[in-house]
Amino acid sequence: MTSPYPYDPDPQAVVVxxxxxxxxxxxxVGLKIPINYVTVPAVSLKAACFAHNQYxxxxxxxxxxxxxxxxFKRFIIDVYWDTGRSQWSLCPAEIPESASPADDTTSISITQSTSVKSLMTAPISLPIFERQASSISSRSSTPAARTDSATSSTPTLSFTGSSSTSMAYSAAATPTEFPTAGEPLVQIGQYNCTSNLGLQFLSSILSxxxxxxxxxxxxxxxxxxLNVHVAAPYSSPNSPAMQPDPSALPKDENFLxxxxxxNLSSYLYTPSMxxxxxGNLNESWRLEQSNLPVAGYYxxxxxxxxxPSTQDGWPTETFMEFKNFLRLVTSFGAVDPQMASYDFTNDADTIFxxxxxxxLKDVSISTSGSVTTGCLFNPNITTITSETNSSWAMFPASSLPNLASNPNATIPIPxxxxxxxxxxxxxxxxxLSNTTADINPLAYLSFSYSTLWSWAPGSPNNSTLIDDNPNNDLRCAALYGDANGRWxxxxxxxxxxxxCRGSTPYTWSITPDLFAYSDADQACPDDTKFSTPRTALENAYLYTAALASANTGSSDPxxxxxxxxxxxxxxYADCWVTGANSTCPYKNSDNVNHTKIVVVPTVATVIVFVLAVATFFVKCAANRRDLRRGKRRRNMGGWDYEGVPS
Known part of the structure; x- marks a missing residue:
């Protein structure tokens, strides 16, 4: 069955x-690192999609x-409990069950049009109403301030609007009509919303x-x-939200x-897991060598x-994705005081x-983009301590340069x-650039590219050109000092x-002599190993060691x-693996009728099962489909990927 809201990106938004x-x-290279130490680009959906209050x-x-x-891998999503409709919405104001232009008690307008382009191309500049702070009791119906309107010098998950203008909208103001190609667009105060925009809407696209x-x-x-809020009343949409009556809070099927x-249960990694x-690492992360996390991270x-057990450890991406087929982690973020009575225990088995x-880290960034305070890199500490602990570390970057409409992808945002x-x-x-990601995805793609800590912009080189030139064998990776430590x-x-990697995550040494790649694995001293950085911090430590070794003298010209x-x-071109004799785990066999590749994506391992006859293969594949109930992965050529057989 086709989803009513499919995943449908613009071609120019796709990473190529x-x-x-x-x-x-x-x-x-980071598949065996616990997921809490892996840096990923994060984004507030309100900032990237709803900055102009168009929902x-x-x-x-x-x-x-x-x-x-x-x-983008981490999404901050503001969800609003609409008490009138008893459902979660992305719209900050309640949407009445049957709003119409004839309803003169509120400033609501409904429009229907097949032209969405005029909305996207028209300049939109809607001032943001500053909500007034007030206190509430646990059961009071007195309006209270939203957490998403607060401003603070400390890091928060709130959207930072670009407009400094504020004004109060009149509830009886004449609304401006905007066309839409989808559901009827309802204007309520400063917000323009469609009624179907909720958590299930996003779940459908994500699925x-x-x-x-x-x-x-x-x-x-x-x-x-998930930032949890209460929607403002539609009779006064620009006023602070009301404390819901306990009987009006989410129940049963409306729990988040x-x-x-x-929609997403087959992908969810949960707190109970x-x-x-x-509680027992021998029966989980240590059960198979291919899933074993690297030492030193918990x-x-x-x-x-x-x-053996752990209180602070997390699984690796190998264990989650390629062993258990789990790819989604959810957590609560900020919670409005009005929603303090929401029964979070019902979500405890699903949402962290x-x-x-x-x-959130306290970080200072200069106008040139340098991190002046708060960096977790400390050249004097090579183990994970409170000063170097990057577990789930994140910082809101709100003061960024005004990017061009078509930014140069080879120039990272400093x-x-x-x-x-x-x-x-x-x-x-x-x-970014005062536009949302549906209108100009290139600016947001540039942000994502800037989070690449490994390869230098434009690298690795085009393998097609490499294959066409037999004298060009650019098939090995090296850290470059003139590329800020990128590869x-x-x-x-x-x-x-x-x-050469030492015994702790951030310990590196550099050989004084030069070697060809084929001899590199024998070049490192005892108690060290020829290796590759697996995280951004590991790469920063290696870069520092490389610069220090250059200053002390070496045979590097x-x-x-x-x-x-x-x-x-x-x-195999474009397939980067560790180990000089390793094979690419993503290649398909030429004989697709008799061979099935089952990949363990730990960069270096491929297990090929050769089946006697094609009919036997088809029968086995059908049986596995019944057992897996759809929890599969496809390899490059369309073959089902199911991990290592137990």
Missing amino acids: APWSVAFRAQRD EDSAAQKCFSNLLASG GYLKDTSTTIGASLIYLV GHLLSS LQSQR KTNVSGNGI PLNEIIS AIMNLTSCGISPLLNAS RAVDCKSSHRVA GDLPIIYLDLNSLD
Whole structure:
């Protein structure tokens, strides 16, 4: 059955090569890192899609689709409980059940049109009403201030509007009519909303995205953080929201956890799963070597009967995506005081508690984009301490340069690049170039590209050109000192110094002598290993070690270091793996009738099962489909990917 709100991005919003190759290689080198230490681009949906108070379904569908296609992985979503309709909405004001232009008690207008282009191209400048703060009792019906209108010098998850103008809208003001290609557009005060814009609307689009990217080369984790509000009354939409009567709060099928599970249960990683897995690591993350997280990223305890457990650990992307087919994590963010009586215990098995997957950091950024305070990189500390702990670290980046309508993708946004290098996920909580992502996705794509901490802009080099030139063998990766520690592809026969990892996550050394890539794995001293950075912070530490080694003298003829990394595409163009003799895990067999590839995407492992006859293969595949009930992944050529058989 076709979804009424499918995932449908603009072609210009989609990440393309070489960026797609770079992001996939970056994902793969970090597959064994606990997910809380992996930096990802985050965005406030209110900032990117609703900055001008236009909550229209077709524009929102395009906007959310474009953000997903552009590589954003963490979404801050403001949801509003509409007490009149008893449902969750994305519109900050209540929408009456049967609003019409004849209703003269409120400033409501309904319009229907087939022309959405005029709405998108017309300049929209709606001032934002400043809500007045007030206090409420737990059961009072007195209006209270929204949390999303507060301003503070400390980091928050709230949308930072670009307009400094404020004015009060009259409830009886004559509304401005805007056309829409979708549902009727209802204007309530300063907001223009369609009634179908809610959490299930977003779930439908997200479900389509997860299905479209359910391949070994396209899969990634998505995080949803829900800010919980009460919608302002439609009779006074520009006033603070009211405290709902306890009998009017969400119940049964309207609990947020239920709504998410109804469409996305097969993808959800839940608090109960985490608790169970933490309780016995031998039966979860340590059960198979391919899922084993790298050491040093969480603390473990051993019980009297020898069972290891952890209180702060998280699984790896390998374990979640490619072993258990789980790709979605949800959490509560900010909660309005008016919703304090909401029964959060009903969501406890589905949605993580307040700020469980967010740790907002106090960071200062200069006008040039440099991180002046709050960076989690400390060259004197090579283990994870309170000073270097980047677990779920995030910072709202609201003061960004006014990007061009078609920004140069090879020039990263300095503040975003530097935040990422500091181990902090940048949160976009302001609209870019005063446009939303449905109108101009290129500015948002530029933000996403700026969070790439591994490859230099435009790298790795175009493999088609490499294949056409037999004298060009740029199939090995190296860290470049003149690219701020980013990577470029180099000729594997050339000689460079080698990156050697120590026993802790941030310990690196550089060989004084030069080696060809084929000899690099034998070049590192005892107790170290030829390796590749797996996180942004690990890369920052390696870059610092490389610069220090260049200053102490070496046989490297360059002024700035070029350091070999344990990463190559020798087996297959655009497929970057660790280990000189490793094969690409994403190749299909030529004999598709008799061979099925089951991929363990840990960068280096492929298990090929050769079946005796094609009919036997078809029968087995059908049986597995029944057992899996659709929880599968497709390989590049369309084959079902099901992980390692148990």
